[in-house]
Amino acid sequence: SDTVQTMGHYRHHLQQLKVDFIVGSAHKFHGPKGVGFIYSNGSVKVPPLIHGGSQERNMRGGTENVYGIIGLAKALEIAYRDMDQHQGYIQGLKDRMISKLTAQLPDIQFNGNSALADKSLYTVLNVSLPPSDITEMLLFNLDINKISASGGSACTSGANAGSHVLTALNCDPERGAIRFSFSKYNTPEEIDYAAEKLAGMYAKVSV
Structure with missing residues (x-):
């Protein structure tokens, strides 16, 4: 079983898991x-x-x-x-990001169940942004603003094709999809900054 994303963040009871x-x-x-x-x-x-x-x-x-x-x-x-302590803190950061993005980008979509705390990893959030001329340069613009985000998983970062996972979820290919990751080292101020900068990029092109 691919437990790479959950290892160190969730408890695995090997006697109960039916995996090899x-x-x-x-x-x-x-x-x-x-x-x-x-x-x-x-x-x-x-x-x-x-x-x-x-x-x-x-x-x-x-x-x-x-x-x-x-x-x-x-x-x-x-x-x-420290899992229990960090899990609550990181979930709070993710909830804060969801709240900020929803308020500042009303047309944003949360892919799959990534916005539901009981049906997604608390360490990641995948969003589809409104169609825009900045979609292709979105990650670059985030990077120059010192915001690290991903257009997909690291194991598909060299692929030119769109994500087969997002396709299976019927996500609009015209929307730019990005993934934010959260850790115990992030701060609420960083969440606010990222959401503000992202909303600002869309505000500039909509004027």
């Missing part, structure tokens, strides 16, 4: 980049992708990134320790 694998990537919970893990219940044998020495129990050739693994383990420990 779960996965995690350290940078998703503020650990070092370039290291992750797969947990297997042992029901499926995974052949190595990299062949070589047998010191890693014949699962891969070469020696693992020990420092990265230690950093991952510590980051995950901290994430689980």
Whole structure:
């Protein structure tokens, strides 16, 4: 099961989950980049992708990134320790963004169930913005205003085609879709700034 987005943000009870694998990537919970893990219940044998020495129990050739693994383990420990506290705080940031965007951009659409707290991840918000001449340059304009947002998931960032997920949700392709991510390091002031700048971009082209 692809648990990369939820690892460190939700609790996984392995005795209850009917899956063969779960996965995690350290940078998703503020650990070092370039290291992750797969947990297997042992029901499926995974052949190595990299062949070589047998010191890693014949699962891969070469020696693992020990420092990265230690950093991952510590980051995950901290994430689980502080999870309840951070979950409430981050959900508050997301709710604030939804409120600000709704007030300043009445024609905005929240894709899927991303605006519903009980049916979406509290760490991300995907929105479709009103059709406009600035749609193609939207991410660039956000970037020069020091606002980090994404037009899709990192694993599809090099694709020219539109998101198949948004297509399945019947989202209007003329609307610019962007994803905001939230973390314990964000502040309410940053939320207000991002919403204000985004609304300001649309106000300029509608004059």
